[in-house]
Amino acid sequence: MGDVGEEPLGGGRVTAGVVRVGETVRRPRTERSDFVASLLAHLRARGFDAAPTVLGIDARGRDVLEFIDGRVPPELDGSYSNETLSAAARLIRRYHDATADFAVARTAEVICHNDLSPCNFVFRGGSPVALIDFDVAAPGWRLDDVGYALFLWLNLGTDGPAPPEQARRIRVFCAAYGISADERVVRAVADAVARNLDRLRASGRAGDAEWWQKQLEWITVHRRDLGEALDGDA
Ligand SMILES: Nc1ncnc2c1ncn2[C@@H]1O[C@H](COP(=O)(O)OP(=O)(O)O)[C@@H](O)[C@H]1O
Ligand SMILES: [Mg+2]
Structure with missing residues (x-):
């Protein structure tokens, strides 16, 4: 109690x-x-x-x-609309821009949140309106946060849509953040997943690591499809 x-x-x-x-x-x-x-x-x-x-x-x-009023999703969801994905990306961009002149960020580009899962956003009316849970925030590079956020917001991997649809959604997200959706972004996703996998293994979370390993394999297998599909029109 x-x-x-x-x-x-x-x-x-x-x-x-x-x-x-x-x-x-x-x-x-x-x-x-x-x-x-x-x-x-x-x-x-x-x-x-x-x-x-x-x-x-x-x-x-x-x-x-x-306490920020609204709903914090308990699970990932592979079906966020373009509007929701864009709202998340714009919010992340605003957050990064607001940290760029924080003294501690001078060793890097911004203060990465480092856990930009939808489960660390407060939603209202179906849209993300606020960020919470800054426990692992640290100086870093925008693309590191964007790669991790893309992975989780799009549900890139075994549980989400097929590569051509995911490439389309990557373009939506990147356009809203304001970066070009290219091979660098796909690499950032793979790097973010690999980093988290290392972290889970180092902390002995073998059960969680197993799922992340499968996602890294999916991204590795589909990396070229995703990269090539990104060259098309949005
Ligand atoms: N400032 C806040 N406003 C509204 N809800 C919050 C806030 N901080 C935490 N929560 C709620 O508490 C839960 C756990 O908090 P969080 O900081 O995300 O911890 P954890 O490290 O366990 O992920 C969140 O999923 C959210 O539902
Ligand atoms: Mg949290």
Whole structure:
């Protein structure tokens, strides 16, 4: 049983003890907390309002963040519409642009969120309107985030549509982000999946790694189809 007035938010499955209290979210503090708080404050200062405001630390030593109303999808979905994919890509672009002048980003291009799964977006009216869960954010390159986001938002791999349709959706996503949909983007997807696979293996998550391995194989097999289909018209 949780405490009175505390509603468990287990949807993310990674961080234990995330709860809602009124219009706030409480998360156990980690060694990343101070960095995330400064990043979220920077976003605010740049006028980016599609991420939670930091509200401090509660009496139990937990981070207090603004609760953003809406729906956070519990699972991936291979059937997002062009509009939804475009809204996600535009939101990611705005986020990246807002981080580009954050002092810590100077060693790279932007602050990558590093976990741009649909399951870390709040949706309203079927569209992604805010980003949450900045625990693994770090300086990096736009394409690294875009590659990982494409993989998860399009459900590229064994569970999603066939390569020609996925190539079309890659073009939709890239157009909305504002980068050209070319071979570099397909490579970024493969690299992002390979990185996550390494991470899962290193942390002993063999069950999860098995699924990611299958996806990496799918991308490797279809890489040329995807690349060639990207050369066509949108
Ligand atoms: N600021 C927020 N506003 C609304 N819901 C949130 C917020 N932060 C977390 N949640 C909810 O709590 C769940 C877990 O939080 P998250 O930060 O994604 O942790 P995890 O590391 O487990 O993925 C999310 O899936 C979401 O449903
Ligand atoms: Mg999460």
